[in-house]
Amino acid sequence: MSKSAANEPPAKETSPSLFPSSSLPDTMDLSCLALVPRSDHAALSLVSKRFHSVLASQEFYKTRSLLGRTQEFLYVCLSTTPNPTPSWFLLRRETNKNQLIPIPSFPSQPETFSSFVALDWGIYVIGGFKDVRSPDVLLLDCRTNTWRKVPSMSVGRAAAAAGVIDGKIYVFGGCEELSSPNWAEVFDPNTQTWETLVPMDDRNEGDNVIRETLVMDKKVYAVDFWSGSLFYYSPGDGKWGRKKIPEQVQSYYCVMEKVLYGCDEVGNVVWRDSEELEWKRVKGLEALQWKRVRKLSSFGGNIGVFWVGLRGDVWCAEISLERREEEGEIWGRIEWSEAVATFYRSFTRTKVEVLYAAAVNV
Structure with missing residues (x-):
């Protein structure tokens, strides 16, 4: 080894580029990946260990957030007796059908x-x-x-x-x-x-x-x-x-834009401002009455209401809200309502409970 080579400082280690043939900096590569729709992430993570690591990183999530590329997804956890372990689902929203898709529990x-x-x-x-x-x-x-x-x-x-x-x-x-x-x-x-x-x-x-x-x-x-x-x-x-x-205790609650919404177990949806004690009925939601409501959740600026049918099917309705200040009222509108999962079996009764529902941006 020559003396000059021995005196040279060691080369700095650099992380490999996401795209090895690209001359763009890694930050640019990350921005390119962040534009890929989330539906393609599973396939993209199989390309290489490097891609899999990047897609699961905090930097990738932050980049998608800054670029406005995150999407809101509704996650639901159900108890389905006699299954001893709670089951997790993702609500898939499609034009002609909304349904709960199982994910690993x-x-x-x-x-x-x-x-x-x-x-x-x-x-x-x-x-x-x-x-x-x-x-x-x-x-x-x-x-x-x-x-x-x-x-x-x-x-x-x-x-x-x-x-x-x-x-x-x-x-x-x-x-x-x-x-x-x-x-x-x-x-x-x-x-x-x-x-x-x-x-x-x-x-x-x-x-x-x-x-x-x-x-x-x-x-x-x-x-x-x-x-x-x-x-x-x-x-x-x-x-x-x-x-x-409060004058009336509700079974389930949801907070949106500093307004507290409540619902009892037979589908009566009410609201009040944070400092008030008196509940007021949300108008226009008579179709929900006598439903076996089990959970409320905020979802895309609306409210998701979950209830369980008599045959072990899980129903969901998405409700948009309009506050009419001059009348001092809030009106709700059911955007869609349908069974999103069915657990009915011919010879065994499955007891279903909605343990949790929440929207997450990813």
Whole structure:
């Protein structure tokens, strides 16, 4: 080896270009890939390990978001007894037919009482009950429809409150012991760490079992299972609080544009502004009455309403909303309504419950 060669600094390692024959910088290559429709991503990921890695990367998701190329997809989790493991689906919207398409489920997801939140490109399944309360947290990566575990909570939970504010996941309640010092925790996806919060001082047994969680005005609200009373945590000032019980407790909730929508189990859809207590009926939705409603979800600026038919079929209706300020009313319009999945069998009855539904942009 020559002396001059020995004194030369080592060459810097560079990552291979997405397109080896291209003279464009990798950022340009990434922008080109981001323009590819999501329906082609599965085939594109098979081209090479490099492509598969890029399509699952945070940079690719951010690039698609900046270019306005993300699409909204509705994910649904169902319990279909006697199947012990919850099943996951993606709503395929087509001109002549809307239907739930199965996607891989996590084989050891708890059977009941998990909490769910959607954040960025994923859905987190938090705790649940399977023989014991689970501290595990699962993440469904909606970019690739694959699962992985993330760091567990410090305590097992079932029927806990869970909500997202400013990119962090706040979880409280659902503990075996009401007096647990870890009764409330917050998860930071960026650092992949859990931090214990100061628990609510005046909590009682009813506060430990949560029926529904909703996020309004930068607060995580919990609806307790027994009385339907509302209490909340405000991350901005680190304080707990309580709200007066509304005149009518709803079974399911959905928040859109600072308006809280509720629905009972027989299809009556109501609304109120965040600071009001009195519910008002959403006009124009008489066709939903006496449906066995099981879940509400925001979806593309509209509301998705799910109910279960007598034959084990799952129905969905998409409702657009119009607020008429001069009348002080909100009117709903059913854009479409149909059975999106059927679990009826001739000799066995399948009990179906809608555990969760959420829209995710990927």
